[in-house]
Amino acid sequence: MFNQNVLIVKENEQIEGEELLRNQLVDIGCPKTKILAYTGLPYHIDRTEAYKVMLFLTENMDHSSMLVLQLHNDFPQIPIIIITNTIPSAQIIPDGADDWLLKSWLEPFLLKKTIQLASHRRENMNCYMNIFKENPSPMYIYEEESYRFLDVNTTALKQYGYTKSEFLQLTAKDIRPKSELEAFYKVNNDLPPDYLNAGIWIHTRKNGEVFYVNIFTHQVTFEGKSCKLVTALDIDENVKTDLAVKQKAAEVESILESITDAFYTVNENWEFTYINKSFERILKRTREELLGKVLWEAFPEAAGLDYYSQYHKAVNEKVSVHFEEFYPFPPLWLSVNAYPTHTGLAVYLMDITDQKNYQQKIEKQNRQFKEIAWVQAHQIRGPVSNLMGLVDLFNIEQHNDPENLELLARIKHTAIQMDESIKEIVYLTQKLES
Structure with missing residues (x-):
């Protein structure tokens, strides 16, 4: 012994x-x-x-x-x-x-x-x-009433940058920025005695650097005093990464909200997961009524058009697709770009109704130009040829030649034909201009 x-x-x-x-x-x-x-x-x-x-x-x-x-x-x-x-x-x-x-x-x-x-x-x-x-997790003990540190482990000393004697001269208030103190006082008073995940907080190191920690607490009796045993896990890198991702997501969302093209995403079940403002404006549907709804149920007409086959091709073959298609409600033409994602499909829609209408107008005008050209080529050229031939037959030496009268009658008839053709060209031209 x-x-x-x-x-x-x-x-x-x-x-x-x-x-x-x-x-x-x-x-x-x-x-x-x-x-x-x-x-x-x-x-x-x-x-x-x-x-x-x-x-x-x-x-x-x-x-x-x-x-x-x-x-x-x-x-x-x-x-x-x-x-x-x-x-x-x-x-x-x-x-x-x-x-x-x-x-x-x-x-x-x-x-x-x-x-x-x-x-x-x-x-x-x-x-x-x-x-x-020797616990690999940073841990310390502080007195509930005074917030004074009573003990600390090696990992916590490394995390906060203090020696043990320095740390034990501090209180739990000293490792927090002033902006966190009011919330800390309230939580400290409301914490249950049992083990609890107290959430994410901001702490400060000896050098003044602030960082995020996930706090876990448990009430203990230490050196005869009512204390809190705290585990303070450094999650600074994870939190800042999450914040950066959220910031990037917010930036992307801001861009998507500001573009004039309609944009939306669906998941693997074809349920709407995001809709921008331009989609609401162009398709006359709100995101409140569509988010979480199945695309083909919300827009049943699309299932019978090129949208269905093209979207399924993009998802099944993991390829982007581009096509133009008419949609009846509201009536408009859309230029569609769809891209497969790891969760479903992302789709850009551009309203090209004005372009399509202009294109159709040009095509109609082209048809009218062709019609005018045909009139010119066939209905004018024939009479002009006849007229030129009749003029050559006219007996200029003998004006009283009986055949001249017949030629004049034919010339007049041909001129009337030409006048009718010219009137038709004028009509088609006026119609084209209107």
């Missing part, structure tokens, strides 16, 4: 009981050479040695709490048993101590049992504390 040294620490030189304590330690098997005694502070205990237990001799336990806490802070791995002359108030031992005995109770069996139990508790506590201190 006593292969390690036993420390006896007296509060001051006037404290009695050291000799009795030494004798009882020898009675329970502790070699005299393993019993070391020191008085008050400062002390010069060899920290390279292994120690079984520390027995702290005091007259009044309530008056020695600061000294006990300092001993615990200096030697956190060693169980501390207080040997006192008075029963503590409310029988609450000072922070840092593991057990206590009245000097009047001292006898070998009870002392041995108390050392065994205190050592066992300290071993368990040290095991749990090692789990806390």
